[in-house]
Amino acid sequence: MSLDQLTNEAPAYNFAYLDEQTKRMIRRAILKGIAVPGYQVPFAAREMPMPYGWGTGGVQVTASVLGESDILKVIDQGADDTTNAVSIRNFFAKTANVELTTHTSEATVIQTRHRIPEEELQEHQTLVYQVPIPEPLRFLEPRETETRKMHALSEYGLIHVKLYEDIATHGHIATTYAYPVMVEGRYVMDPSPTPKFDNPKMHKSKALQLFGAGREKRIYALPPHTDVVSLDFEDHPFTIQEWPDTQCAMCGAEGVYFDEVILDDAGNNMFVCSDSDYCETRQSEGHLGPLNADYKERMQ
Amino acid sequence: MSLDQDLPLLSVKNLSHFYGQHLGCKDVNFDLYPGEVLAIVGESGSGKTTLLNCLSTQIIPTDGAVYYRGRKGQSDNLYEMSEAQQRILLRTDWGFVRQHPRDGLRMNVSAGANVGERLMALGDRHYGKIRDTALDWLEKVEIQVDRIDDAPRTFSGGMQQRLQIARNLVTNPRLVFMDEPTGGLDVSVQARLLDLIRRLVAELGLSIIIVTHDLAVARLLSDRIMVMKDGKVIEQGLTDQVLDDPHQAYTQLLVSSILHVGS
Numbered sequence: 426m427s428l429d430q431l432t433n434e435a436p437a438y439n440f441a442y443l444d445e446q447t448k449r450m451i452r453r454a455i456l457k458g459i460a461v462p463g464y465q466v467p468f469a470a471r472e473m474p475m476p477y478g479w480g481t482g483g484v485q486v487t488a489s490v491l492g493e494s495d496i497l498k499v500i501d502q503g504a505d506d507t508t509n510a511v512s513i514r515n516f517f518a519k520t521a522n523v524e525l526t527t528h529t530s531e532a533t534v535i536q537t538r539h540r541i542p543e544e545e546l547q548e549h550q551t552l553v554y555q556v557p558i559p560e561p562l563r564f565l566e567p568r569e570t571e572t573r574k575m576h577a578l579s580e581y582g583l584i585h586v587k588l589y590e591d592i593a594t595h596g597h598i599a600t601t602y603a604y605p606v607m608v609e610g611r612y613v614m615d616p617s618p619t620p621k622f623d624n625p626k627m628h629k630s631k632a633l634q635l636f637g638a639g640r641e642k643r644i645y646a647l648p649p650h651t652d653v654v655s656l657d658f659e660d661h662p663f664t665i666q667e668w669p670d671t672q673c674a675m676c677g678a679e680g681v682y683f684d685e686v687i688l689d690d691a692g693n694n695m696f697v698c699s700d701s702d703y704c705e706t707r708q709s710e711g712h713l714g715p716l717n718a719d720y721k722e723r724m725q
Numbered sequence: 726m727s728l729d730q731d732l733p734l735l736s737v738k739n740l741s742h743f744y745g746q747h748l749g750c751k752d753v754n755f756d757l758y759p760g761e762v763l764a765i766v767g768e769s770g771s772g773k774t775t776l777l778n779c780l781s782t783q784i785i786p787t788d789g790a791v792y793y794r795g796r797k798g799q800s801d802n803l804y805e806m807s808e809a810q811q812r813i814l815l816r817t818d819w820g821f822v823r824q825h826p827r828d829g830l831r832m833n834v835s836a837g838a839n840v841g842e843r844l845m846a847l848g849d850r851h852y853g854k855i856r857d858t859a860l861d862w863l864e865k866v867e868i869q870v871d872r873i874d875d876a877p878r879t880f881s882g883g884m885q886q887r888l889q890i891a892r893n894l895v896t897n898p899r900l901v902f903m904d905e906p907t908g909g910l911d912v913s914v915q916a917r918l919l920d921l922i923r924r925l926v927a928e929l930g931l932s933i934i935i936v937t938h939d940l941a942v943a944r945l946l947s948d949r950i951m952v953m954k955d956g957k958v959i960e961q962g963l964t965d966q967v968l969d970d971p972h973q974a975y976t977q978l979l980v981s982s983i984l985h986v987g988s
């Protein structure tokens with residue numbers, strides 16, 4: 426550190442809050458995760474100045490990969506403006522002073538709680554997931570020693586037991602989020618609260634995908650172009666959520682992940698893109714949905 | 726095939742296990758032949774459970790070897806196999822029926838999934854076929870097929886044990902370990918379970934190693950018997966011979982006490 430820096434006012438925080446030693450430790454865990462795609466790497470998670478459930482795992486991963494020239498986007502569900510997304514964005518604005526954006530295409534690092542943006546991610550981008558429960562076998566095998574062994578030996582019959590139960594109970598695979606995937610034919614991984622709609626986007630993604638679980642102290646990763654296959658049965662193949670004959674009320678998009686918005690007490694509703702940046706970008710490009718104020722104007 | 730029948734399925738050589746200084750079992754030797762049912766009897770603390778856990782690779786013994794003849798005819802020392810190989814044996818070529826259903830079943834998933842689990846672990850990926858096989862096995866163990874989607878915690882103790890048997894036999898194992906499978910069941914329920922096991926042994930040509938403290942169970946099920954005391958095998962032979970004409974004083978005592986209870 427130069428004399429000039431030392432004599433200046435000391436910063437309140439180290440860059441991106443975590444000290445450099447902690448970041449190096451987390452980066453080592455990330456590198457290990459990248460080397461063994463889908464494998465859950467234990468790491469010494471730190472206390473963060475926010476409660477668990479607010480994405481402390483994701484925040485630590487983001488803090489460790491963020492550089493001064495990065496451009497950060499934070500989403501919760503698909504939106505940039507929810508409380509969780511805003512508070513994490515503010516946290517990094519204060520501690521790292523990096524450039525912030527809501528535009529998927531501009532971001533170099535995107536932290537997310539649920540969604541993968543509709544716009545295809547590119548090589549220069551990193552997607553960081555906030556993960557509550559990293560262990561896909563947990564619900565049927567609570568013993569950590571046993572699940573670790575199952576991963577080590579690739580014993581994954583249990584995952585299909587869960588899917589079997591779904592079909593026996595509901596007539597189809599009813600799991601709609603945290604839908605288990607097989608990574609590179611080796612490790613079964615929980616994509617965490619992400620809807621299964623987004624599972625196909627993980628497959629051979631050009632972007633680096635990193636997963637951080639704060640409370641459970643696990644990091645895992647999907648390097649670019651990794652095989653990610655959603656598990657299923659031959660006679661009950663994997664399908665994504667579909668909204669037939671539905672278009673976004675604001676931008677007219679079809680085949681995207683929709684949020685349903687209730688309009689009045691009479692039960693009228695509309696569907697809009699869950700990915701708010703995608704929706705706004707389309708509108709600015711002139712795509713308008715039937716309930717868009719500009720649409721009515723244009724029709725007149 | 727006839728040649729295979731002449732060779733032991735399991736060959737136990739000088740097996741000993743110590744828990745630190747404490748003796749679990751010592752210098753156990755025996756052969757088990759295909760289709761044979763062997764009962765290991767003794768009181769609690771006799772070493773019979775330690776022996777069963779060693780044979781089934783739940784415990785790696787302090788000393789000795791156990792050779793298992795695989796389906797391709799090769800004979801391998803269990804303790805020189807990798808853990809992965811041992812676990813594959815345990816869920817394919819072997820079965821293990823536990824005394825307490827909660828140790829051998831997944832109590833919160835349906836009976837069908839309990840039976841289907843091994844098939845799925847082996848890579849079966851057709852729901853309809855897995856379900857058909859499960860239905861078939863529920864019928865074989867005398868569980869009403871309309872209970873297929875019910876969780877075993879809603880079953881009676883006898884049904885739970887029958888479900889455990891179905892869950893184990895679905896991969897057509899050649900060797901099944903049983904640890905006091907009738908323990909804790911009412912006498913009439915025990916009798917039905919024993920009948921079922923006898924029928925399955927006869928139909929499927931299973932080899933069974935059953936641990937029990939109940940000589941009546943041993944007499945009903947087993948071809949051969951091994952009596953254990955203080956970690957050692959003190960007497961072994963054909964079940965009827967040992968029980969009708971025990972040579973060791975301890976065995977005589979065991980036999981007389983059951984006769985006493987029975988009369």
Ligand SMILES: [Zn+2]
Nearest residue numbers: 673676698704
């Ligand atoms: Zn839209």
